[in-house]
Structure formats: structure tokens, C-alpha cells
Amino acid sequence: MSQRSDLRRRRATLEDEWSRWVPQLKQPATVRRSVGRTLRPEVSESWARSLSSVDPQRDSAPALDDRSVAERWAASPLRRPLDDLSDELHSIADDAGFVTAVTDASGTILFTRGGQTMRRRAERVNFAPGGRWDEPAMGTNALSLALRTDRPSTVFSAEHLVSALHGWVCYCAPVHAPDGRVLGVLDLSTTWDRSHPLAMSTVRTLVSAIEGRLRTEVPIQRAADAVPVRLRCLGAESADRAGTPLLLRPRQLEILTLLALEPDGFTPERLREALYGDRPVTASTFKAEISHLRRALDGGIAPRRYTLTAPVTCDAVDVLRALERGDISTALRHYRGPLLPRSEAPGIVEWRAQLEVAVREAVLAGTDPGHALRYGERAPYDAEVHEHALRLLAPHDRRRPIAVGRLSTALRD
Template structure:
């Protein structure tokens, strides 16, 4: 009780400073009174931050999801974090924290934590893709650690943005073998769970990551193409490593597809639901499928939270990335049909619908008739697509016959 009372008094004190000081800084660009109650590095950060950040904003800006997936796949931090994933998940779950890893720009690449805390964190975009550098999100532990190269903690209203006043954050930078800052590790929770021991935990985890960075192979060494898994799941399902088929059963291809499409991974319960829905399937059957896939990948799947730890390329992921960049030409070239068309797994069906809608909308928005013609090969009963192709094809274009024939069949059936 005494500790909570102390935290309440501390929170009230910093809220009072925030209420007095932020309006001064917004008006004059400098504090005329009350700044002495705030740590010097925080006051300086508030001054810098107010040039680009509205204290009333409700969440962090977000970077394109496809770009974030690519950054995390290529990040030198990914393998060390994957090695420590079980420990990171355990600490976050047991202590009620959300743990995040960023790149050197302050963009979050990976998070873990319990469902409730992650949901709260996602409301302010403390999730993969969220930008937490000082220019984007003002004073916070991540931005301070990146700027100073030293561990930082920020409690309640020490955050410039009011939406973060319910949080406390503990953060430390991760240095590469050459001394450069590669990103930061942050542990965040609600202000009433503030605990000075959290910083020592963060420091210990960062030290473990840095040890792995020093002992593993150079992070920028070119990947051996023979080690990369290639997953084709549009129109059919097939996985190969180099030129060798992996020989996966349909259920294992479904699992691999879901893990490719959701690089942050699944809790065991959520993955099981995505595969089986409400069907009564034993835990041993589910675990056997995971184990077989893990063996086929030579490991490649984290244990506590199922996520890929092996280099993998996937046609469905590449289609989504192209669409996010407005590249309909590449998306249509790669799209060879519905996602695992014979699968009835609920998670696959959801992604199948999302992909079909996204590709179809790109086709209907395109002024290139070849896009509608190409998509029409995979959508024989889609009259709107065939009509769109006919509208775009000029008279005398021999391809009008193809579009007209498809439309006639669709209307007849």
C-alpha cells in the first residue's frame, strides 16, 4: 500500500509539472518557471519535441507494415532476440509488461507481452511499425535511449504526449560489436506497476543480446540461397529449401503460411484456433504438426510463441507488400490464384479473403486492361472484372474477345 501511495504522489507531482510547464514551452519555447522540478534531460527533450509533436496526439505514427517485416527479417537483432524469445515472453507475461525491440531509427520491429497489455499498447501504436523517435513521438524512454546511447526510464507525465501518462517505460540501447547503436530494448507497463528492478532486467537482457551479436557470424553476410525457404501458397501450396521440396503435409503448409503472413507470431491457443476453429482436436495432434514442421525447417520456429526464426520468402507476403507500395503490376504478376484454395482453416480463409479483396480492388482501380485480363484468369465468375476489362480495351483490340467470352460464361453460369 505504501509503495502505491508513493507512486500516486509521484504521478501527481509530475502531472502538476507537465500542466504548468508544457503550456509555457508551447508559447515561449523556454521554461520561465517550474523546470527545476523536472530532470534536465527531460526538460531539454520537451523543448526539442514540441517543434514537431503535438502533446495531445493519441498515438504514434505508423510505418508501412511490409517495410517493417522486411527490416525485421534483415535486422542483426532478429536472431539474438529469437534466441531469447522464451525468456522475453516469460518476463513480459509474469511481470505484466510489453517488451519491444526497435531499429536504430526508433521504429518498433518486434513486441511481446500478455494479450491485455498488448491490446493497451496497440491503442497508442506501441507495436510493430510504430515510430517512437523524438521527432515522431516526443519524450519517451525509447527516444531518450536512442539519442543518448544510455539506458533511460520515463514515468507517467514525464512523457510529453498526454496519451502516455498512464505508462512507465524502461529502455536500454543495443550496441553492435563496432559500438554502433542497432536499436533499443524497451519494457513498458502501467504507471502503478513501476519498479526500479525493471531497469536491471532490461540491462541484463540487452547484455545477453550484445553477447550473441559478438559471437555469431557477421550480421551483414549475404544469405546462402540454399538455406532460404521459399513458400508458394497462391493457387497451390508448396515449400522448398533451395531446390529441395520440404515434403510438408497440407496442415503444415497452412501453419507455415500463417507464420509467414503474421511475422509477430501466434500464441499456441490462437494458432490452434486459426487452424481448427471450434473443431475438437487434441493438443497432441496440434503439437505433432508443429513438431514435424519444426524438424523440416531445421528448427526455424520459436517455442513459447510460435514465430518463424528461419529466412523465408512467400508469394502471398510479396503480393501484399507490392499492393502496399501501390505496385499493382508486381502484385498481379505474383498473384496466381486464391491462398491455399482447398484449405478450410479459419485463419487461412480470413487471409484468403483479405488477399482477394485487396488484389481485386487494385484491379478495378487500375487503368491498365492487362491487369483485369490477368486477374480474370483466376476469377472466371467475376462479371465486374470482365466488364472492367472490356471498358478499358479499345475497339479492334483482339483481347476484347477474351474478356467478352469470360463475361458471357460468367453471366450464363
């Protein structure tokens, strides 16, 4: 009884917020600044975006024709995994009173399961195959938020922009292909009074099961068949594919560099720390950077534990591999300067120091004066390196003046 009372109070509060703010959101931005003090920011921001295309008083979702939906579902990579889980989905729908829905990447529902009563309720708002539930079509809802943010979303009662949905609560999570692309979303929906904290864990479990089946049924494109991305991050900051530059922001180059240097990948928490350290950065900002990079790589980044699934060659990795082989000449050929010299990301700073130390120590341990001279070009103020070059150079070697001049400059400064 206490839980039902809490849900009723929460619904009343949200209805009040909806009544106060939705009519004002069409007014100038000065009026909108206060929105979000009690609402979740992603909800109020979605309201503001949606009102340009969605009438809050509409009664149902717009629809595609039945033939188009059938063709999409027949071609969807999600169809076979959902068929395998059909019994489990029926059980969840019948036992817990939910409607299950699966969309494609555009937010169009392709598949639903549920008991007769709940399905009839859902069909009144076209929560059914063919219904379009993306944000421009149906405003704020769990399906549209999950597609936009690429993370699980819950929308309760009057958090929905469309008032016909205020009697519902929806739990939703994106489903990813093995290469990281979003294929669609899985949603569990029911009436607001049946809201339950375990519903989202059920969604996550089902999504994990679907993605597990996809990994066994949909092979990732073999690296040998794909055109690799070439990443230059030593003394430079660029990436291209077959000579065509990839338009990546500095933060996305940092992510790509870290993933290239650590092939075992990162948990989301560890990658976020490697990029931002203690800086307060929203999860949506972090996810947006990952999503942009994933699109630039045509997928290329696995979800959950971030690892590269697309072929990427990287000059910093080339340096490390050369040093592992004891090939100092190749390492110095690739080492053109510090790792992403303008970056202050903690993970990049750590790798920058590691690379600098590794190359320097290999040079100082070597017996080839040419290596010391070449590295000295990159380290004009490193007196120890220039002294090492002089010790290795023969007395009449024509290159000695170069090392002497560099050492003099380093000692003077």
C-alpha cells in the same frame, strides 16, 4: 501499499508539472528558463525540442506500412538474438505484466512480446511493430531518450510529452553492435502503478545477453580489411583516413589518443576522470563526445568498456614500440614534440610526461651523438642533453659547435 502511495504522489506531481509547463514551452526562451527545477533536465529539454513537431494531445504513434516493417525485421541483426531469447521474453511479459519492444536505430518498433491484455493497451497508442517512437515523431519517451543519449533511460507517467502515455512507465536501453554502433533499443513497458526499481536491471541483463550473442554471430571487420585512421598527436593534433581529415574536436582527439595508447581500454568512469579530472561535467556531455567519435570512426569503439575496434595508427604508439625494441632512431623520427601540447586533460598530461621521460632517458643512456643532437632540437633548454652530446662527439666533429651553442643558450637562460 506504501510503494503504491509513493507512485501515486509522484504521478500527481508530474501531472501538475506537465500542466504548468508544456503549454508554456512554445513561448519565448525567457519563459522556459525555470523549467527543470523539479523535472529531470533531460525530460524538460526533450519536451522543448519535441513541441516543434509533436502535438501533446495526439493519441498514438505514427506508423510505417506493414511490408516495410517486415523487411526491416527480416534484415535486422537483432532478429536472431531475440529469437533465441523468445522464451525468456515471454516469461517476463506474462509473469510481470510488461510489454517488450525492440526498435531499429531510427526508433521504429520492429518486434513486441506481451500478454494479451497489455498488448491490447499498447496497441491503442501504436506501441506495436511499425510504430515510430523517435523524438520528432512521438516526443519524450524512454525509447527516444535512449537513442538520443546512448544510455539507459526510464520515463514515468507524465514525464512523457504525449498525454496518452501518462498511464505508462517505460524502461529502455540501447543495444550495440560489436563495433559500437547503436542497432536499436530494448524496452520494457507497463502501467505506471507497476513501476519497479528492478525493471531496469532486467533490461540491462537482456541487453547484455543480446550483445553477447551479437559478438559471436556478427564478426567485427578484420583490421586488415579496413582503412586505418592515422592519428598524429606528438607536436600535432590531427587525424585522417586515407588522407581525408576527420573533423574531430580537441576533446575527441584526446579520447582517441588515450584509447590508442591504452589498447586494453577504459571503463566509462576511468575515461571520464582521465578527460575531466575533478571538473563537474554532465554524463550527457561525456557521452556526446564518445558518440561523435564513434560516428567518425564508423563505429570503431566498443561500448561498456571503451576500446578501439577500428584500426588506428598513432605516432605516440610508434615511439613506445620503437623504444621497446631499443630503436632510438625510429623513436626520435616519430617524436616531433609533446603529446597534444595544448591539452590539459589529466590522462594526456600523465602520458605526455611519460613519453618525454622515456625518450629523454633513452637518449641519455645511448652512445650515439646523433641521437643526442636530434633530441636537443626538441629540448633547447635541456643542458644535460647538450652536455651528453658534447661528451659523445669527437674533438674534431663538425657538429660540436651546434651542441656548444645550444648548451650556452640553455645555461644562460
